[in-house]
Amino acid sequence: MSKNFEKLKTKLRLGAIIRFLAFGIALGVLTAAGFAIVQKLAAISPDPLLCIGAGIGVALVAIVVALLVAFPTEKRVAKRLDDQLSLREKVQTMIAFYGDQSAMTEIQREDTERILGTVTGKQLRRKRVWLNAVLPVLAVALLLTAFVLPVRTEGATPGGDFDGENEIWELTEWHITAVRALIDMVKSSDMVEDGKSSVVETLEKMLADLEYVTTKTHMKQTVMSAMVKIDAVTDGINTYTPLVRAMRNAASLKLKELAEAMGTPVDPIIESKYQALKASFEGETFKEDINSLAASLSVAVDAAKVAKTDALYVALQQFSESLAAFAKTVDELGEEERATALTHVFESAAEQMSVALSQQGSNRATTDTVNNELMSIFGIAWNELPDELKYSDDEEASTEDNVQQEQEDEVIGGGGKGSGEVIYGSDDAIYYPKDETHVKYGDVIDEYNGQKVTDMEERSLSDEIKAFIDKYFADLYYKDKND
Amino acid sequence: MENNQKVQAFSEKVAKIKSELRRDVVGQTEIIDHVIIAIIAGGNVLLEGVPGVGKTRLVRSLGNVLSLPFSRIQFTPDLMPSDVTGTNIIEKDENGKLNTVFRKGPIFANLVLADEINRATPKTQSAMLEVMQEHKVTIGNDTYKLDEPFFVLATENPIEQDGTYPLPEAQMDRFVFKLIMKFPGNDELIDIVKMTQITMDETAKAVVNGEEILQMRALAATVPVIDEVLDYTARLVSGTHPEIEGANDVAKKYIKYGASPRAAQALITCAKVRALMNGNYNVSYEDINALAAPVLRHRIKINYAAVNDKLTVDDVVALLIKTTKK
Numbered sequence: 161m162s163k164n165f166e167k168l169k170t171k172l173r174l175g176a177i178i179r180f181l182a183f184g185i186a187l188g189v190l191t192a193a194g195f196a197i198v199q200k201l202a203a204i205s206p207d208p209l210l211c212i213g214a215g216i217g218v219a220l221v222a223i224v225v226a227l228l229v230a231f232p233t234e235k236r237v238a239k240r241l242d243d244q245l246s247l248r249e250k251v252q253t254m255i256a257f258y259g260d261q262s263a264m265t266e267i268q269r270e271d272t273e274r275i276l277g278t279v280t281g282k283q284l285r286r287k288r289v290w291l292n293a294v295l296p297v298l299a300v301a302l303l304l305t306a307f308v309l310p311v312r313t314e315g316a317t318p319g320g321d322f323d324g325e326n327e328i329w330e331l332t333e334w335h336i337t338a339v340r341a342l343i344d345m346v347k348s349s350d351m352v353e354d355g356k357s358s359v360v361e362t363l364e365k366m367l368a369d370l371e372y373v374t375t376k377t378h379m380k381q382t383v384m385s386a387m388v389k390i391d392a393v394t395d396g397i398n399t400y401t402p403l404v405r406a407m408r409n410a411a412s413l414k415l416k417e418l419a420e421a422m423g424t425p426v427d428p429i430i431e432s433k434y435q436a437l438k439a440s441f442e443g444e445t446f447k448e449d450i451n452s453l454a455a456s457l458s459v460a461v462d463a464a465k466v467a468k469t470d471a472l473y474v475a476l477q478q479f480s481e482s483l484a485a486f487a488k489t490v491d492e493l494g495e496e497e498r499a500t501a502l503t504h505v506f507e508s509a510a511e512q513m514s515v516a517l518s519q520q521g522s523n524r525a526t527t528d529t530v531n532n533e534l535m536s537i538f539g540i541a542w543n544e545l546p547d548e549l550k551y552s553d554d555e556e557a558s559t560e561d562n563v564q565q566e567q568e569d570e571v572i573g574g575g576g577k578g579s580g581e582v583i584y585g586s587d588d589a590i591y592y593p594k595d596e597t598h599v600k601y602g603d604v605i606d607e608y609n610g611q612k613v614t615d616m617e618e619r620s621l622s623d624e625i626k627a628f629i630d631k632y633f634a635d636l637y638y639k640d641k642n643d
Numbered sequence: 644m645e646n647n648q649k650v651q652a653f654s655e656k657v658a659k660i661k662s663e664l665r666r667d668v669v670g671q672t673e674i675i676d677h678v679i680i681a682i683i684a685g686g687n688v689l690l691e692g693v694p695g696v697g698k699t700r701l702v703r704s705l706g707n708v709l710s711l712p713f714s715r716i717q718f719t720p721d722l723m724p725s726d727v728t729g730t731n732i733i734e735k736d737e738n739g740k741l742n743t744v745f746r747k748g749p750i751f752a753n754l755v756l757a758d759e760i761n762r763a764t765p766k767t768q769s770a771m772l773e774v775m776q777e778h779k780v781t782i783g784n785d786t787y788k789l790d791e792p793f794f795v796l797a798t799e800n801p802i803e804q805d806g807t808y809p810l811p812e813a814q815m816d817r818f819v820f821k822l823i824m825k826f827p828g829n830d831e832l833i834d835i836v837k838m839t840q841i842t843m844d845e846t847a848k849a850v851v852n853g854e855e856i857l858q859m860r861a862l863a864a865t866v867p868v869i870d871e872v873l874d875y876t877a878r879l880v881s882g883t884h885p886e887i888e889g890a891n892d893v894a895k896k897y898i899k900y901g902a903s904p905r906a907a908q909a910l911i912t913c914a915k916v917r918a919l920m921n922g923n924y925n926v927s928y929e930d931i932n933a934l935a936a937p938v939l940r941h942r943i944k945i946n947y948a949a950v951n952d953k954l955t956v957d958d959v960v961a962l963l964i965k966t967t968k969k
Contacts, residue, residue, distance in 0.1 A: 248923060248927035248928075248929055249869060249871075249872060249925055249926070249927040250923070250924075250925060250927075252869050252871065253867050253868075253869050253925035253926075256867070256869045256870065257867045257869075262865055263649075263865065264650075264865040264867060264924060265867050267647060267650055267924050268866075268867060268925050271924050
């Protein structure tokens with residue numbers, strides 16, 4: 161083949177291969193960056209292997225396709241030379257007739273060879289070369305965007321004084337070790353198994369997400385999102401709050417006293433209050449008071465709508481049943497025996513409730529510890545936390561109910577349609593035969609409820625009548641605030 | 644002669660022919676080029692032009708330059724075929740014996756000017772065109788071959804349409820080119836007047852002979868053509884047919900009927916000559932495009948849509964070139 165043509169062919173082919181490679185690489189970078197951006201926008205930490213793999217795959221395919229479709233064959237090179245240099249198909253003719261030995265083709269070949277010998281590199285330069293830079297520039301721009309764009313996070317947003325700093329941050333071995341130690345702590349804690357696995361899973365995911373986090377802002381968002389989820393684990397498994405709230409909302413004063421005496425998961429069974437409650441069952445109304453407490457306790461814990469297998473629920477229901485059973489036998493017991501039996505009932509209940517509350521306390525303690533440690537490990541200040549993390553539900557219930565209690569205490573005589581959620585009885589007075597005077601209804605309803613229970617046991621009433629009377633008293637205790 | 648020398652000689656001879664012709668014919672550069680191409684390619688030319696633009700002068704001058712016998716046939720409605728080809732006559736020899744002798748007609752020349760061919764009857768036209776095609780005359784049982792190179796330049800007068808017999812399309816096809824000789828420009832007219840004030844005779848001298856023309860023809864035939872150019876030519880010609888599947892949209896819109904395969908043959912043959920005349924040793928797309936109009940204008944018939952859009956046949960050919968991909 162013509163020497164000059166071979167030289168030009170090699171030059172053009174080299175240029176084409178470089179262009180194909182640049183095109184393929186640019187397309188690959190575009191693809192990788194596009195994958196990363198899409199994942200980040202979908203609140204997923206970009207998988208580098210996936211992004212790089214996709215980019216390499218697309219680059220390879222693009223290069224191969226470009227080579228197959230547009231590789232400068234001899235014919236294409238000849239055409240390009242003819243078109244670009246206005247040679248009127250001289251080179252193409254030379255290539256097509258290269259094997260021909262006729263006189264004219266030989267002359268044509270020599271003439272073309274001579275012309276090709278005068279061609280300079282400048283003459284072969286493509287016009288609008290800048291167009292070739294468009295794709296690589298776009299690829300670089302998209303890649304930078306992919307790096308800079310934070311992963312969109314769902315869940316906790318910073319509260320309080322969080323200043324949204326954009327400082328560069330990187331997950332270190334120290335962080336990983338600390339979080340792994342935290343995971344081990346959770347696994348060996350006294351928390352219930354379901355709760356443990358949820359917390360561990362949340363911590364593992366948080367670690368995985370943090371690998372791709374590059375700014376402090378993003379890191380704090382990721383960690384606080386995990387803290388909210390961890391806090392919610394305990395809220396989901398602890399039943400103290402709904403149960404004690406139901407007890408406090410009940411009309412029965414004894415039930416309210418029991419709710420107070422029960423304590424909290426952190427501090428179960430306040431002994432002084434518990435003993436005071438036990439000691440309050442005396443005198444002629446003893447049996448009525450016991451029955452009243454039993455009934456109202458059973459109704460209240462059912463109204464809390466917690467799982468029937470929950471330990472605290474079971475403890476409270478069993479306490480209710482023990483009280484009711486005790487009330488049935490109390491007439492057959494002497495004074496000393498009565499006191500002993502009462503003590504036994506209360507102590508058994510206290511033990512059960514204590515165990516249940518302690519478990520819930522352990523649950524709360526574990527998640528609180530985890531969250532405190534996370535704050536320490538990742539340098540999150542308390543005032544940066546969202547509101548849902550600043551107060552635990554257990555405390556919240558206590559706080560709300562305390563406020564409500566204070567409000568109730570302010571209400572003279574309480575009841576009626578009154579203020580607040582608790583409505584017990586009516587402000588109306590009722591004639592009280594014992595004192596031969598009118599007294600507030602709310603002061604005597606417990607007594608009347610106890611009398612009701614006794615009478616219903618001693619007298620022969622149809623089930624239907626019994627249900628009607630039960631409902632009457634229940635309505636009195638839990639009057640719908642919308643009435 | 645060495646090949647290079649032959650090629651060089653080709654260009655030199657063409658240059659000399661052009662130079663000599665310009666001594667007698669003012670302007671009309673493109674016409675001269677195409678006539679030379681047609682002669683070398685072995686084709687005939689149909690020339691259209693108003694009287695007095697130099698058609699006869701061109702052919703006569705060409706005869707001088709090419710050292711070839713020239714004859715002029717003025718076609719009239721009463722011209723008979725035998726007036727063109729010749730006929731047998733009875734002659735008394737020196738012994739007084741009566742013999743039948745063939746008297747050759749004016750067609751027996753190398754260069755023939757068939758003036759106003761469209762004035763002759765179809766019968767006379769067909770006799771003329773048969774000779775043009777076969778380069779021989781048959782009278783009775785005898786066949787008389789014409790000397791090569793044989794070239795006919797026929798003219799059509801575009802003004803006098805009454806009493807004319809337009810050439811049928813099948814016979815128009817026998818002309819490799821149809822050339823339109825335009826009225827000279829002002830400067831050219833001045834030059835013509837100045838020249839003819841000196842002498843009305845042709846002053847061009849002989850620079851080549853018939854044998855050399857045949858050698859040039861043989862050399863031009865060896866010019867290579869790549870398949871892509873052949874394919875382009877075929878598509879250009881077949882694109883003139885609106886009835887063909889995949890026809891050019893221009894043909895579908897503006898052409899009534901298209902060119903015959905002779906058009907493709909003429910394009911390639913003449914393109915080879917043109918390439919060599921211009922110092923190129925291969926046929927290019929540019930050669931084909933430059934010859935498309937003279938080759939196709941008498942071979943395609945435009946329809947009313949073209950007339951309505953004020954398009955001439957040359958405009959339609961230009962559109963065909965524009966829309967045919969290389």
